[in-house]
Amino acid sequence: MTDYKKIFKESLDKLKEEGNYRIFADLEKIAGNFPQALNYQENSVSEVTVWCSNDYLGMSQNQLVIENMIEAINKVGAGSGGTRNISGTNHYHVLLERELCYLHQKESALLFNSGYLANQATLSTLGKKLPDCVFFSDEKNHASMIQGMKNSGARKIIFGHNNLNDLEKKLKASNAESKIIVFESVYSMDGNFSPVARICELAKKYNALTFLDEVHAVGIYGKRGAGVAEEKGVMNKIDIIQGTLAKAFGVIGGYITGNKEIIDFIRSFASGFIFTTSLPPCIAAGAYASIRHLKFSDIEKEKMFAVVNKLKSYLKKYEIPFIDSGSHIIPVIIGDAKLCKRASNILLDEFNIYVQPINFPTVPRGTERLRITASPNHTDKMVKDLATALKSVFNQLNIVKAA
Ligand SMILES: Cc1ncc(COP(=O)(O)O)c(C=O)c1O
Known part of the structure; x- marks a missing residue:
């Protein structure tokens, strides 16, 4: 007799083993205070800065x-x-x-x-x-x-x-x-x-x-x-x-x-x-x-690109590898699913910064990344904090710096 539960569980176990199992961050955006959000975890609630939203121009808060x-x-x-x-x-x-x-x-x-x-x-x-x-x-x-x-x-x-x-x-x-x-x-x-x-x-x-x-x-x-x-x-x-x-x-x-x-x-x-x-x-x-x-209105785009450019120059200064395609999207390449997840966890747990790891099948294996997106509402301090945190993560995990 087909054991359906077993089939589901085995597939999920395989995903977990590969580091590709998705865990959703339980967020509550704070209206008027974008990109801040409350992050609900099992025994705590903390305020985090979101750096991976596709609400690129903060229009959900307009x-x-x-x-x-x-x-x-x-x-x-x-x-x-x-x-x-x-x-x-x-x-x-x-x-x-x-x-x-x-x-x-x-x-x-x-x-x-x-x-x-x-x-x-x-x-x-x-x-x-x-x-x-x-x-x-x-x-x-x-x-x-x-x-x-x-x-x-x-x-x-x-x-x-x-x-x-x-x-x-x-x-x-x-x-x-x-x-x-x-x-x-x-x-x-x-x-x-x-x-x-x-x-x-x-x-x-x-x-x-x-x-x-x-x-x-x-x-x-x-x-x-x-x-x-x-x-x-x-x-x-x-x-x-x-x-x-x-x-x-x-x-x-x-x-x-x-x-x-x-x-x-x-x-x-x-x-x-x-x-x-x-x-x-x-x-x-x-x-x-x-x-x-x-x-x-151009103000939202102009502010967002100012944040994007500032962050890119920090990343260059700190030798954090990223793909610079000239657009507003900043992929920081980690190159390993488990490492990518650990990097994301450290950002969240130690720095209250939320960047979701992007793993296979969204991107090919070996190109796992932190896909960073800025908004007009990220402040200079948030940019600096993110760059500093990434530098620490790269050091802690000994990630090879090769984009
Ligand atoms: C290239 C591309 N097309 C389409 C979609 C789907 O758009 P929506 O999120 O509105 O469903 C996405 C979502 O991320 C996307 O990246």
């Missing part, structure tokens, strides 16, 4: 965002009450989708309950429905895109990370009827950029559609926070721009934007869009306020 969310709750209540088709399209959703069109200069936009779902549902639908479809996927693409492509049943050809020659070679060799190039603008774990404009050129040459994940770029890059494609002046060359409302915009939800035929197609055929209750209207109201605020 007064305007909060007020708009509260106003929406008071006006229309908590939940949306239905799928988009069956009573769940609130005027707040419509306003937000319109705003996303303006942001990305596209004809249409479609909201999803998360960025993950936007990727997964869109790609699985395209791959399933387009005739003889082949995906050309960057080897470092996020799990949500990989899952979407897989679920579609379509063929996937992986090209070397940001490798234009490899991509061109593979596009040229393919006689598929439908081709889709799937890539990100800022890769979340290394923080590096993709050659967006050059990939668009290849897409045009080989008549391929482009699907660009701007999850780690929206709100931060581009004059109005529309992402790297805006910064590079190629928004109109991307067929589908996908983004999240959960990171720099500080709320939750995902979306795609594109021409009205593509978006209407996804709206009409994507199971992950159709058969789920829509986001609470207050979420749409908060995201709308956040996007509109960041469209005209």
Whole structure:
């Protein structure tokens, strides 16, 4: 007889053995005091400084965002009450989708309950429905895109990370009827950029559609926070721009934007869009306020980059190895799962600094890291404290300093 419990336990034991078992920090963010949070442990509660949040610009604490969310709750209540088709399209959703069109200069936009779902549902639908479809996927693409492509049943050809020659070679060799190039603008774990404009050129040459994940770029890059494609002046060359409302915009939800035929197609055929209750209207109201605020305000980005640059110079001074890709993401490479976890524990236990270890499968084995993210609200003292703490951790654990 199958011993189900034993199967589950053995898999979990293996994860623990490898140092890849995930333990969640039990945090309570302190409103108005970001990046501080209370950390609940078994027998204690302590205040910690968070250095690994994707709330890159601290917008989850922005007064305007909060007020708009509260106003929406008071006006229309908590939940949306239905799928988009069956009573769940609130005027707040419509306003937000319109705003996303303006942001990305596209004809249409479609909201999803998360960025993950936007990727997964869109790609699985395209791959399933387009005739003889082949995906050309960057080897470092996020799990949500990989899952979407897989679920579609379509063929996937992986090209070397940001490798234009490899991509061109593979596009040229393919006689598929439908081709889709799937890539990100800022890769979340290394923080590096993709050659967006050059990939668009290849897409045009080989008549391929482009699907660009701007999850780690929206709100931060581009004059109005529309992402790297805006910064590079190629928004109109991307067929589908996908983004999240959960990171720099500080709320939750995902979306795609594109021409009205593509978006209407996804709206009409994507199971992950159709058969789920829509986001609470207050979420749409908060995201709308956040996007509109960041469209005209540079102060959050400027402050965040000042913190990023300060931290990078401290790390260089203290010889802490990190990947400097020029973006706002700072990966400090540890290179071993157990060591990475120990480093994170020391930061928390001895210095009240919280940086979650990033291990396999999120990153390849041997490249385990502390993925550090700054915000406009980290003070000079917090930066110095983090750098000093990292120096101590590297010494204590005798980590080889080679990025
Ligand atoms: C590149 C990328 N795409 C998509 C997602 C999913 O976005 P969301 O957190 O809104 O579900 C993530 C999440 O971290 C991501 O890193």
